[in-house]
Amino acid sequence: MIKKILIANRGEIAVRIVRACAELGIRSVAVYSEADRHALHVKRADEAYTLGADPLAGYLSPQRLVSLAVETGCDALHPGYGFLSENPLLADLCDQHGIKFIGPSAEVIRRMGDKTEARRSMIAAGVPCTPGTEGNLADLAEAISEAERIGYPIMLKATSGGGGRGIRRCNSREELEQAYPRVISEATKAFGSAEVFLEKCIVNPKHIEAQILADSFGNTVHLYERDCSIQRRNQKLIEIAPSPQLTPEQRAYIGELSVRAAKAVGYENAGTVEFLLTGDEVYFMEMNTRVQVEHTITEEITGIDIVREQIRIASGLPLSVKQDDIRHQGFALQFRINAEDPKNNFFPSFGKITRYYAPGGPGVRTDTAIYTGYVIPPHYDSMCLKLIVWAMTWEEALARGLRALDDMRLHGVKTTTAYYQEILRNPEFRTGEFNTSFVENHPELLEYSEKRSPDQLALAIATAIAAYAGL
């Protein structure tokens, strides 16, 4: 069994991994940039080491992270999500230094991280893919002729993209001509690769993804699906498990497809297979070879600790569950509480959390690294908290979501909280029928009033008095 893990990440996911280590009796090692010196993952881990002054360089340096793992006597490294989690060089370097990388092999990461290569693997395995180009595009002329063949609207996508960036819908040749150089430059800056490809745009699809787990003995299971259709600019805001919009037959089919996809590439550890659904058609979109932000809701409906399973698998242990024993119960929703101002085009709102009070009560979970007095650094993601609710029925889950969002007190920065309450009150959302255009089609949900609660007013007065008194 693994004894000591270096967590090559920060924020809530680093804290999440520390928690799994603590429950398994494994020693945890945090790393931090100077901007993160006062971050919760640093305080909560058993040991913590600085990566230096640069806010990003250390978190993005495979050499630095692996040599720290070696120096501090770790036998494994958990990459979390984002940063280097889908970088095959980190997995390779871990291998070379006898550090177990908690994730699939470098070869699988490389193959699935390249979206056109992943598509080819899936087509070969008989997993349906969206119609699109066979490989990357050579130039704009090829893009135009391929778009004509596939038919507009099309999606122009960065081959190494992620996080909802490097994707542009084009409805016509003119739009494609405009988007082409932009996506290339965006992809080069964000992902260090200029490769792009085309996919048919599935109009108003549902984003449905399946969680899979695979051990080193060839056991591969799925943990049902998540519905991530509530997105803004291809980025997820609210995630739901299981999807309230699937028939049992569709659920079984997507589960089976995801296991087939994982087996086809010799997958090991936790992963997510993402699909687009329209009517009865299901199309493979991509595979994420890491723990996902929204793994929490799957944990809530199945009772399976996904990070624990990741560590067990990496330790060479078999899966602790068999497919037939995996059940799901009730509904779980995750709200990505971002430090952003929805009324100002979701502009990031970094700064000091003057007060944070966690929501509680039955069926409520918060995964976060914030605390009262914490200053959100401007260098990283704006997601500052994940609020997860679970209840037996869809209606109860909605009521619990509204209640928990109301319970929470998070002052000092603007957040997406009130906006999510508007979504939860929306009749269309409540019927459980929505697609990836929901946010765009409901601009009126941004019209909520920013009425100050008595509590906020009291805080404003206290802050003013403190400032006056020079406290």
Ligand code: ADP
């Ligand atoms: P999930 O797929 O788990 O829902 P997101 O797409 O929201 O995750 O991404 C989680 C984090 O990882 C975000 O900070 C995002 O910017 C980052 N990320 C995801 N994919 C990549 C990538 N290919 N390159 C760089 N950063 C990425």
Ligand code: ADP
């Ligand atoms: P990322 O790696 O950034 O997560 P994805 O390929 O998963 O990129 O796409 C992100 C989102 O963009 C999807 O959830 C979906 O809403 C939208 N999208 C991607 N491809 C298509 C497509 N072919 N048709 C319609 N929507 C798409």
Ligand code: MG
């Ligand atoms: Mg995706």
